[in-house]
Amino acid sequence: MARGSKKKYTKKQKRKAHHIEKGYEKRGTSKKEAKRRAWATVNKSSGGGKKSGSGRGKKRSKSSSRKGGRKGGRKRKRH
Numbered sequence: 001m002a003r004g005s006k007k008k009y010t011k012k013q014k015r016k017a018h019h020i021e022k023g024y025e026k027r028g029t030s031k032k033e034a035k036r037r038a039w040a041t042v043n044k045s046s047g048g049g050k051k052s053g054s055g056r057g058k059k060r061s062k063s064s065s066r067k068g069g070r071k072g073g074r075k076r077k078r079h
Contacts, residue, residue: 006049007049008048008049009049010050013042013050016045017035017041017042018038020042021034021035021038022034024037024038
């Protein structure tokens with residue numbers, strides 16, 4: 001398969017990349033650069049396209065890609 005081919009990506013990954021791409025374009029990024037950034041983001045979050053074969057897939061992480069604020073909770077104050 002040619003490099004840069006999106007054949008092995010799932011429909012969800014393709015949809016995700018499209019939404020990210022539109023967001024970049026809305027902020028003034030060129031179409032080519034927006035597409036590149038969108039696929040880089042999808043690859044980072046899901047580990048690339050899904051390869052065929054038994055036991056090759058990794059489970060998708062449900063955690064946020066960026067931690068907002070402090071990591072973990074605060075200790076409860078006792079009176």
